[in-house]
Amino acid sequence: MIYSAKRFFSLAKKPRNPNHRSIQKQDLEYFQSILSESEIITSDLSKYNVDWMSKYHGDSKLVLLPNSTQKISQILSYCNTNMLPVVPQSGNTGLVGGSVPHYDEIILSLQRLNKIIDYDTNNDIVTTESGVILENLNQYLSQFNTEAPYDLGAKGSCFVGGNIATHAGGKYLVKHGPLRGYVLGLEVVLANGQIMNLLNKSRKDNTGIDLKQIFIGSEGSLGIITKANLLCVKKAIEKNLLFIKTSSFQNILQIHNIAKSEIGKNLAAIEWMDSYAYKAVMENIKTAKDVFDSQNKIDQSYYVLIEINTNFNKDLVVEQFYNSLSQVEGLVSECVLAQNDHQFDELWKIRELVGSACGHIGKVFKYDISLNTAQMDDITKDLRQKCIDLGFTVGYGHIGDGNLHINISCLDKTKEQQLENQIEPYIFEWLSKKGGSISAEHGLGLMKADYLHLQKKPEVIDCMKNIKKIFDPNLILNPYKILPGI
Ligand SMILES: Cc1cc2nc3c(=O)[nH]c(=O)nc-3n(C[C@H](O)[C@H](O)[C@H](O)COP(=O)(O)OP(=O)(O)OC[C@H]3O[C@@H](n4cnc5c(N)ncnc54)[C@H](O)[C@@H]3O)c2cc1C
Structure with a gap:
């Protein structure tokens, strides 16, 4: 079988930097001389070697957990002199494979630097x-x-x-x-x-x-x-949360426009999801409450969550906004207003659990992109159609910032690579042609480093590489990630 170039870019390994070394006995002895026993882990590293989505797997043999800047300085100085590559890792919730090793890089965990x-x-x-x-x-x-x-x-x-x-x-x-x-x-x-x-x-x-x-x-x-x-x-003195069900994506855009003009600077957050995302949460998250009694139907409904923060006149702001929405016929199909902190959290949970819900369906291919808000539903539908046989596609995200998340859960475990090949580089090329960004907020990590050329001109990438070489001439910090060919 001949694999296309896109397969090489994805889950396949990049060529190993031949200048980098793997850890040896004397390296461990050095780290033992500057760190306490509890700051070194050499066995049972599985949770450090895999990312939150279980998509990226590394093979590190050593996790260091220094508790001071001084110790980090000593570690890096040694690694730099001895050509030992290092992956910084914090909470390991990153979604682009940036926080786990590609090969056997040392994992430098920041978890003890917690004061x-x-x-x-x-x-x-x-x-x-x-x-x-x-x-x-x-x-x-x-x-x-x-x-x-x-x-x-x-x-x-x-x-x-x-x-x-x-x-x-x-x-x-x-x-x-x-x-x-x-x-x-x-x-x-x-x-x-x-x-x-x-x-x-x-x-x-x-x-x-x-x-x-x-x-x-x-x-x-x-x-x-x-x-x-x-x-x-x-902290906001008064918080209100409205969850609105509406019958088209056009309506979401209109609600967003009304929210900007009517709520103004009191608009704290505005998020949307399609009925596929809503269904994914209702079907897969036992604790989620179906506030619209959707009965897990997939239809033309769309949902928008609007948080309003005020210092005074809370009811007035909400009322004025709702009145403006009501003046447009057919804009709001149903609306729920959180009555207390518990309901506020429950409604937010529906939006925040979309990612986890998709994970219950199958391996998730997640795309975090920026684009003109008017195109958000088009690209979601386009991908849904393209992946119809292999994937369950949902669209949701931060509409207020022009940031869309598309999650495609694989329905057939044996065809994950095939599904990924259908999506990439298609989605990135789509964005490259129409404008927007291939990474809105998650970064490039391992996942998108090789697609940077679709977003940035060669001279810009060269400049980034030159900056990298000033700060890290031996390329020991987070290799294979962020920049192509590094
Ligand atoms: C359920 C869920 C919801 C999410 N929602 C959002 C969201 O709304 N918005 C958003 O932007 N992201 C979101 N993310 C992605 C992720 O949480 C963020 O990217 C987050 O900022 C990563 O922080 P972390 O501590 O987990 O870093 P890690 O995942 O450990 O690391 C992320 C990257 O930063 C590097 N790094 C980590 N610590 C350091 C350090 N101290 N110095 C230098 N480099 C370092 C790592 O090498 C890696 O490349 C979400 C993730 C999940 C699982």
Whole structure:
């Protein structure tokens, strides 16, 4: 059988960097000389070697879990001198294969770097080590009535450092804008072990090139993020959540437009899903409540979740918005308004569990893309049709940020590769032709590195590679990921 080029790009292994070494006895002895026993794992590494989706598998023989920046510096200095490749790993919830080794790279886990250092109450800036779980950070911040300026479904597992390294988006991007603007400072360890102190608590700092920005979203390819100064936001006083069922995708676009003009800056989040996504959750997540009594039917229904945050006049804002929607005939088929915190969480759960629900159906091929909102349903339907024999396709995502998620669950375990070949590079080429981005918020990782040319011009990729070589000349940090041919 002759495989097409696209198969090579996907789950197949990339050629191993011949300059890199595998760990040997003397390497382990060195790590034992600088780390305690509990900071080294050499057996039962399976959970570190596989990603959240069970799609990417590595073969690392060593996980290091240092508890200080200084130790990370010593580890990297040694690895760089001895040509030992390293994969930084935080909560391992990444969805593009960036956080697991491709071969037997050393896994550098940030999980012991989990101290929150301080909180500046006058300026609402938290200084934290990078291995703090997002949910734990928010629990700590609640005493100051603040929270992190972003939120995502993986909050119980992902780390602040992983979020910064991927430049995570999440559901409150509509309200707060990108995370980049809230990361005021960073401490980063470079590949040669040098500690770059870019920590900073000033909101305004126009002193030359803003180097920290280059590490935000660099997915572990340029350095290891060890500390961060993060500007926090006040918690919303009043939160409302509406879940609307409507009869067409056009209606979703119209509801979005009305929400922007009627709710304005009180619009905290707006998310949509098609009836395939809704059905996937209802059928596969036992605890999910079918608030629209859909009876798991797939039809032309679409769903939109709208969170409104206000400081006062909560009922008025919601009422005005709902009145505007009601003036358009046929726009709202049904609407549910959360009456209390429990219902608020239950409704959000329906949206946040789409990914897990798809995993129950079969191996999931997940696509996180940006495009003109008007095209979101077209591309979803197009892919559904293309994969009709092998896949169950759902469309959903952050419509407020032009970010669509398409999940295609494989219905036949023996045909996963065939399904993937049907989808890739088709979906990326579609985006390349029509504009948008092949990665909206998950990054490139291993999955999309070889498709970067569809998104960026050769001179841009060359520039990225040159930057990589300045920070990591021996290419030991997260090899085979993010950039093609590295
Ligand atoms: C249920 C679910 C929902 C999700 N929802 C969203 C969402 O709404 N928005 C969104 O953007 N993402 C989402 N994701 C994807 C994922 O949670 C994010 O990409 C997250 O930011 C990854 O954080 P992590 O701590 O798990 O990092 P990991 O998965 O461990 O690592 C991700 C990448 O960053 C690198 N890295 C990790 N830590 C560091 C560090 N300290 N220094 C340098 N490099 C590092 C890794 O090498 C890897 O390349 C979701 C995932 C799941 C499972």
